[in-house]
Amino acid sequence: MSLALVCMSHSPLLDFAEPPPEVTEAVDAAFTQARDFVAAFDPTLVVSFAPDHYNGFFYDLMPPFCIGYEARGVGDYGTTEGPLDVPTAVAERLAQHVIDRDVDVAISRRMDIDHGAIQPLEILFGGIDTVPTIPVFVNGVARPFTRMRRIRQLGLAIGDFLAGLDERVLVIGSGGLSHDPPVPQWATASDQQRAMLLDGRHPTAAARDARQQRVIDTAREFAAGRAEIRDLNPEWDLALLDVLASGDLTAIDAMTPDQMASDAGNSAHEVRTWVAAYSALSAAGAYDVTSRFYRPIPELIAGFGVTTALPRTPALARG
Template structure:
């Protein structure tokens, strides 16, 4: 029987991939190091596939078509950022099974074999996956263009993903790529809601996720937390709720960088003893 063997979330800011003036490299290095720690969890859990829940930043989608949830089912996950191309093998069997299984469970999934992926995937490919030969399954969630889906719908999708995985043979790690507070392309860019970030992380460390899932898309947008919709899919996919561990939080002047891992149920039980 298949299972979700790892659950983790981490920032995917462009500044982690390229050099930009005015950035604090000490803070950026702390975020990079924490993402690399997530790679160590892949070494410990040895998954057969890595499901990466990310977002599109208009690399593929536009106002011509804005799907809410899209699975990538092509043979390789490809794209480029900052002139640097990337290409990773896709676990097409799992990706196709997820499309079929989620539609059977009432989710009108979109899928693509040609999506151009951006830094939401380039960042975890470089710092989390590294040179590990683990096939990936990219899942894109619309987090920017209204109307947005709700946190509860994202959690429900995650639960359905876990059901599909349980009916197969693969051990699957799940990574939510994105967050935390930031306002790209707006006058509020230098004014992230760091206090709201810390409230979110406090709830995660306490295993108290309902206050987060009760937020509306409008509330998330107001505090620059739209990318947490990807995290909410993870909340459902990891099964029984348990406290998360914050590996790093960096209040970059324009972006809250968070990296979090949830221990497996066995590890959580041992830690509680």
């Protein structure tokens, strides 16, 4: 077994916004560095921790986390639509292992995933079916939220399973960091919005376009300083990146949903994917962050980060 990690922000606006050229160049350079890292590691299996944005998971049934036995991209924001190459038998064994470690995880034999899970696969591999991938949904948008300690436990249980595989496993965490895009909240949503939050599967092309355009318009207003959403919080983002790099993730247990939303926006809960991924890596022992990029990018409505990491033990890093 060998493990490696890439955690990265995603944004539906990557192909729709126009940050200053130097910002775009910096993001592209961070993506290139991550791609080179992945190519050198040459994974035989990917475990992807990602949220959803009411494209695959809805309030008719909203688990805190879910392992996909089969999965398909829904094609939002121009991302790839179609099936992932999910090794179903391995995913089934993974779910049983996690449950046996007292983490009650849901499963799906027909998981729909959106840009949050698809973008990293496209960026790192050039497609969504080039490497066998097990998707793990981590709720980062819909209250109520499980405690952060449970996210760590999920990651540790998955990492413990991966330690027993004869594979080179890349663990991906996709989400965050501080950001507050115009995602409806159930408590304040209109009747029409609640209908979408309850079950908005398979929208018409017009409905999807209208929803996406609202996000694009908000990003433009936010970059101009006019949108009524929470500001990005670089201080919060950098402090979290420091904790993740430290290897001692227990400090994250003290984070609460209300404080996270207040400090870093309603979608800052997506950092749960990073916590799960780093926790999975920590199951192999101490680790080192090998690269770190961060920049607050209003045009993407995101505190944008990309990190890579490897276990400190050389044998685990080499495979």
